[in-house]
Amino acid sequence: MKVVDINCDMGESFGAYKIGSDDEMMKHITSANIACGYHAGDPMVMDRTVKMAAESGVNVGAHPGYPDLMGFGRRVMYLSPEEIENYTLYQIGALWSFCKAHKTDMRHVKPHGAISNLSWTDEGVGRALARGIARFSRELPVFSIPGVPMATAAEELGLRVIHEVYPERGYNADGTLQSRKMPGSSIHDPKVAVDRALKMVREGIVIAWTGEAVKVSAQTICIHGDNPVAPQIASALTAALKAEGVEIKPI
Numbered sequence: 001m002k003v004v005d006i007n008c009d010m011g012e013s014f015g016a017y018k019i020g021s022d023d024e025m026m027k028h029i030t031s032a033n034i035a036c037g038y039h040a041g042d043p044m045v046m047d048r049t050v051k052m053a054a055e056s057g058v059n060v061g062a063h064p065g066y067p068d069l070m071g072f073g074r075r076v077m078y079l080s081p082e083e084i085e086n087y088t089l090y091q092i093g094a095l096w097s098f099c100k101a102h103k104t105d106m107r108h109v110k111p112h113g114a115i116s117n118l119s120w121t122d123e124g125v126g127r128a129l130a131r132g133i134a135r136f137s138r139e140l141p142v143f144s145i146p147g148v149p150m151a152t153a154a155e156e157l158g159l160r161v162i163h164e165v166y167p168e169r170g171y172n173a174d175g176t177l178q179s180r181k182m183p184g185s186s187i188h189d190p191k192v193a194v195d196r197a198l199k200m201v202r203e204g205i206v207i208a209w210t211g212e213a214v215k216v217s218a219q220t221i222c223i224h225g226d227n228p229v230a231p232q233i234a235s236a237l238t239a240a241l242k243a244e245g246v247e248i249k250p251i
Contacts, residue, residue: 011049020225028234036091038066039073065112088132126150163217
């Protein structure tokens with residue numbers, strides 16, 4: 001029997017701004033990647049989201065990103081490797097304090113947005129991110145696509161890498177994600193997203209926007225919390241996977 005985790009980027013509201021439907025998404029996922037206050041989130045949101053995940057039996061993971069609230073962490077910032085390493089360590093530590101307060105464990109780390117995408121192609125960024133995670137704990141798995149600089153660096157440091165797929169995002173032929181600036185890069189049709197997810201799980205393949213079949217490894221499936229139809233995708237995906245005999249469980 002195939003087994004997959006379903007994760008969602010969450011806790012991305014801050015101040016007076018509400019992003020995503022976290023309470024609804026918690027019903028359909030097994031892992032929550034919670035923003036740590038840099039690209040999104042704030043102490044009130046972090047506290048509430050960790051509490052909600054703990055009460056829902058959903059695994060909590062840190063979701064560190066660039067210090068870029070205005071750009072939602074989706075703009076590249078030119079930081080030194082030392083800055084990236086320490087910003088990552090800082091954000092994981094911030095979320096961990098709320099995990100401790102709610103008597104729940106932190107289960108993984110998943111970098112967010114532009115810094116994550118860059119870590120797939122830039123050796124320096126990938127190694128800096130991996131070092132920041134490893135300095136906090138070598139017991140925390142890292143969510144990533146396989147074979148990229150961050151995944152390789154994480155494995156060299158003794159971290160377990162969980163292979164992630166993105167059914168509601170467009171893919172490039174090299175297995176990276178299509179730029180959000182391109183039309184069609186975000187998929188808002190639940191049926192299309194679910195069909196792509198099933199193909200990823202059953203066949204280990206996704207079709208790139210250029211038409212090529214790209215090999216993927218689906219250990220955890222990401223649904224972006226800021227996708228306006230995220231709850232519909234998550235609900236339909238859960239039902240479809242169960243109908244296929246796929247077991248959904250946390251990492």
